[in-house]
Amino acid sequence: MADKVEFELVSPEKLLKSLPVDMVVVPGTEGDFGVLAGHAPMIATVRPGVIEVYEGDRVVDRVFVAGGFAEVTETRCTVLAEEAQALSAIDRAAVEKAIKDLSEDLSDAASDADKAAVEAKLAVAQAKLDALATPGAAH
Amino acid sequence: MxxxxxxxxxxxxxxxxxxxxxxMKMVAASKLRRAQEQAQASGPYAERMGRMLASLAANVQGSGNGPKLMTGTGSDSVHLLVIVSSDRGLCGAFNGSIVREAKRQITRLQGEGKTVKLLTVGRKARDQLRREFGALMVHGYEDVGRRRLSFADADMVSQKVLSMFDAGEFDVCTIIFNKFKSAISQIVTVQQLIPFAVPETDAAPTDEVKAVYEFEPDEEQILAELLPRNLSIQVYRALLESAASEQGARMTAMxxxxxxxxxxxxxxxxxxxxxxxxxxxxxxxxxxxxxxxx
Structure with a gap:
């Protein structure tokens, strides 16, 4: 595996990561996809989930993203994330509390718009929890 | 004597x-530095999003039925002006020039027989426009990003704009803000947000732009998600520019x-x-x- 992909993770507030890697696995809305060098150009939406960065056969980095977009070219993979957090930096207790709070908010939400907003947040928090539960997360 | x-x-x-x-001058100087850094940090995201939008738009334009955020509602009788000012004074002509430009736009649009609605960000614009145009105001935000401007603040504003747009309350949305040029000079900028004008890519499109992308899901669906996100980004950029301008103006004034x-x-x-x-x-x-x- 001589060729590398330039992986970039960008949030609205800053450029979080920019490094050459062997492979990245991105959680697309229609299923996870791995990006190797020479991938066909593609634009996809990203669901809340974990991006895995591979160096050789090993996962060297796991980053949680709360949805966004991915742009893939032959040499580059750019992920525009709304929110990104290293998996190791997520505090399980805080997430569980957030889920509890949000569930309460959901029952309080008056309008449909409010409800949808809370549901979206809840989905993100739930995805965070799921990400923590997957094996190998605590590397 | x-x-x-x-x-x-x-x-x-x-x-x-x-x-x-x-x-105050020294405080403004240090805040200015921070604001500039933040504005710079948001550059990469905006730039990449612009690139994605350009290639998406190129693909969708042919089909002629892009989302409303891009093509508009088909009329332009109701205008929404988003006016970005500061919460505090003592910053020279910063708020004055914004308000002056806003008034000019309002009178021009009203002269053309259009309906104008106002959405203000920052206390100063609201206070200065309330007497004359109080009836046009839809909503006013205060203390936006008082400690540190975050993307969530901009998102809050753009969500409001979007929900109004979805409810058919306006046809065209324009944002008026101070663009940071240097500590002594800010440029009042009027930028149209909805319908979104696809940024003109450089005269000679690079190979990357020309590259034929695959889309997953299809381009219209992506575009439908990307455009609201892009709106937030544009608002975020405007707020950042305005924040940097405010500190620059205050520094000079002080x-x-x-x-x-x-x-x-x-x-x-x-x-x-x-x-x-x-x-x-x-x-x-x-x-x-x-x-x-x-």
Whole structure:
């Protein structure tokens, strides 16, 4: 595996990561996809989930993203994330509390718009929890 | 003859004013640096999003039925103006120029027989426009990003704009903000947000832009998600520019104020010394003429 992909993770507030890697696995809305060098150009939406960065056969980095977009070219993979957090930096207790709070908010939400907003947040928090539960997360 | 005590009081009051303005100048300078860094940090995201949008738009344009956010509602009778100002004063012409431009736009649009609605960000624009155009105001945000401007703040504003758009409350949305050029110069910028004008890519499109992308899901669905996100980004950029401009304007204003206070202190001190000498001379004359009278 001589060729590398330039992986970039960008949030609205800053450029979080920019490094050459062997492979990245991105959680697309229609299923996870791995990006190797020479991938066909593609634009996809990203669901809340974990991006895995591979160096050789090993996962060297796991980053949680709360949805966004991915742009893939032959040499580059750019992920525009709304929110990104290293998996190791997520505090399980805080997430569980957030889920509890949000569930309460959901029952309080008056309008449909409010409800949808809370549901979206809840989905993100739930995805965070799921990400923590997957094996190998605590590397 | 002016009273010596009054002069002394005035000097000390101007001195404390100078202390305050010079402190404010330094605070503004450090905040300006932070704001600039933040504005720079948001560059990569906006740039990449612009690139994605350009290639998406190129693909969708042919089909002729892009999402409303891009093609517009088909009419332009109701305009929404988003006016970005600051929450605090003492920053020179910063808010004044925004409000002036806003008024100019409002009168122009109304002259063309359009309906205008206003959405203000920051206390100053709201206060200054309320008397004349209070009836047009839809909503006013205050204390946006008071500690540190985050993307969530911009998102809040753009969500409001979007929900109004979805409810069909306006056709065209324009944002008015101060663009940061340098600490002494800010440019009032009027930018149309909805319908979104696809940024003109450089004259010769690079190979990357021309590359044929695969889309997952299809381009219209991605575009439908990307455009609201792009709106938030544009608002975020505008707020960042405005924040940097505000600090720049304040820094310059406070620098001038500090210098003026210094000049004033010098003048007052000269007056004070002259007066003091005049008093001494007067008293001496009194003593001497008293002695001569004996």
């Amino acid at each position: 002016p009273n010596l005590k009054d002069l002394k009081n005035r000097i000390s009051s101007v001195q404390s004013t100078r202390k305050i303005t010079s402190a 620098d001038n104020a500090t210098r003026n206070a210094g000049d004033m202190i010098n003048k007052l001190t000269i007056t004070y010394n002259r007066t003091r000498q005049a008093y001494i001379t007067k008293e001496l004359i009194e003593i001497i003429s008293g002695a001569e009278a004996l």
